[in-house]
Amino acid sequence: MTPQPSDLPAGAVEAPAVELRGITKQFPGTLANDAVDLTVRHGEIHALMGENGAGKSTLMSVLYGMERPDAGSVRIDGREVSFGDPGDAMAAGLGMVHQSFKLFESLTVAENVVYAAEPRRFGFVDRAAARGRVRELAETHGLTVDPDARVGDLPVGLRQRVEILKLLHRGARTLILDEPTAVLTPAEADALFAVLKSLAAQGRTVILVTHKLREVLAVSDNVTVLRDGRVAARLRTAATSADEIAAAMTGRAVELDRVHAPGTYGEVVLGVTALSAGDAVREVDLTVRAGEIVGVAGVAGNGQSELVEALAGLRPVTAGRVTLSGRDVTHASAAGHRAAGLAYVPEDRHAVGAAPAASVADNLAMGHHRTALSSRRGLLPPAAVRAHARRLVERFGIKAAAPELPAATLSGGNLQKLLIGRELAHEAPLLLVEQPTRGVDIGAIQNIHDQIVAYRDAGHAVLLVSAELSEIRGLSDRVLVMYEGRVTAAYPKDELDERTLGLAMAGGTTQRRDAVQDGDED
Known part of the structure; x- marks a missing residue:
């Protein structure tokens, strides 16, 4: 004793x-x-x-x-x-x-x-x-x-x-x-x-x-x-x-809990009407416009991950409609969503976002092989792949001993930086991003936040799912709250505070669907 x-x-x-x-x-x-x-x-x-x-x-x-x-x-x-x-x-x-x-x-x-x-x-x-x-x-x-x-x-x-x-x-x-x-x-x-x-x-x-x-x-x-x-x-x-x-x-001064200025909105990029995906997602309505970051908050297990999977073409839609840049992608495959203008950073970076056994360079090339790194007779030019990897490694501060090493050798935070960098480089109309800074250190968080805001300011739409309320509040122009598979509340940027969001996440607030759907608070 x-x-x-x-x-x-x-x-x-x-x-x-x-x-x-x-x-x-x-x-x-x-x-x-x-x-x-x-x-x-x-x-x-x-x-x-x-x-x-x-x-x-x-x-x-x-x-x-x-x-x-x-x-x-x-x-x-x-x-x-x-x-x-x-x-x-x-x-x-x-x-x-x-x-x-x-x-x-x-x-x-x-x-x-x-x-x-x-x-x-x-x-x-x-x-x-x-x-x-x-x-x-x-x-x-x-x-x-x-x-x-x-x-x-x-x-x-x-x-x-x-x-x-x-x-x-x-x-x-x-x-x-x-x-x-x-x-x-x-x-x-x-x-x-x-x-x-x-x-x-x-x-x-x-x-x-x-x-x-x-x-x-x-x-x-x-x-x-x-x-x-x-x-x-x-x-x-x-x-x-x-x-x-x-x-x-x-080892340096870091600006914490920065709240970014709101974006300048354009046309609707993502439109979701009465979307259901089994029992996990029920009659969800939402829109995301060009130049806007829409945050989705909620306690884990309330349908956020399943909603994202449905919007990325990884989970069957059982009811409702999804449009991306005016194109109906409700029942499109994951490749169809990508072709329509989707960039996607999943929550599970190991099982969904990356191929850990493949090299860092090959992981950074994924999704770019039909565009910037167009293949020749089915083979990617090695020099172009290496140059592409070097650019993204430097831009996003990915700590990799060598681009030729397997992605499995990266720490969790550096693998996350790899995913963020690869997807932002697509310059797609819509960025769908889950937990963008989970397991990422403070200095890198600031850089990733700046990159996401710059992506929005370049005229892209961003749907952000995060368990970090400070991240949701700091980045989002508008926030939706999910509870038991439904979007139950929506708040414009100037009404966001942690107590209000926490109450809604616990099921203590419910708003009308029309207030949740159109996002025309401004």
Whole structure:
């Protein structure tokens, strides 16, 4: 059992909950961590920040036993440890909540929480004891959830609570949370922050790995910033600011939360009338005009992704009509949508947006092979492909060791830059873009935002789907909110605020369809 402060002899100093000393980890061609020190004390919420490739994920992988360091040591409660796998880390009191929840949707909350660590009676699983254990943990830590509810029926915020309860049931004293608010509404994020503060007050330790400055300032006690594999700053949250953290991450001043000026609207480029796509998308009406960015906000799972797939020709339309630049593309293929004037950045950059096994250069050529890089007898000119890749790599700051290497060697953020650059280079009348800056560092976010606005100002139409409300508010000329598969509210730029959007995302606001559809607020 870990000594509590009151258990220590007079004058004794409590050992840190987690201490990493001189952690160095090198991969072929990359020094991911370079003599990194990190100290996290009991009862502390410690934020770990940095740009893509700064070394955050590698450092946490070392701590959680997923990677072995080349040099350095790990100490838990003052005792040096060597983890061979995450099981060893869990046995030492560590627990990690990943971005992608690892739950069985067909099982109940209680069954998920106690899975592989079930209370038993006479050799059988004691279901009553399991439910009682979940109720006890939920009440103690402010994680209210019904033990008998099926996980598949729960909203994402409650599923996250189940993940935390799983760790607490297994005795986790230090919790590592990786981008925990990526799929939460503002209200759900605030509820999570309250839970984390309660856990810290009870002596638990939290390491928060995130890109979001707002949540760091709202909930953390201290911040460690990594840059290029090294510690760039150690900051006390109460004595720092978002600007200082951003400067430490990037090495330069960054303009945060910029709200771009509205565009100058032209003719309708995308027209959607009473569109349905199975049960996921129901009677959606919307328009996007040239010179306009229309944002779509909503909690994950409310039909945004399915709407985008239908508009890109990747999901069958069961009712309604879609026009692109005056051409009916309701039932057109993905290639037909592209030919009609669509550029598309999907949410899933690995499975849909890119071919990870193909080279960076070949990925950047995709979609351009019939236009700027027109093939000769079915073969693309290698010199033209390389020159095209070099231009886009430089323009969008894609960190690639060589264009000939597989796209799989890129970090998630750099793969996202690849997709953005490739699609903007099409100069298509309509850009359909999902989560354009997910997993992208602060400096690159500013560049991508500027590129999207410049695309709009060049006379193109943009339909933007994002879970980041600051991104929606900063870029959009008009915002639509989706709830349970329908567009339930619309707001012009001058009426946007986070509270209003958060209420609508939670289903608390419904507007008439005609107000949602025509977008003629101006």
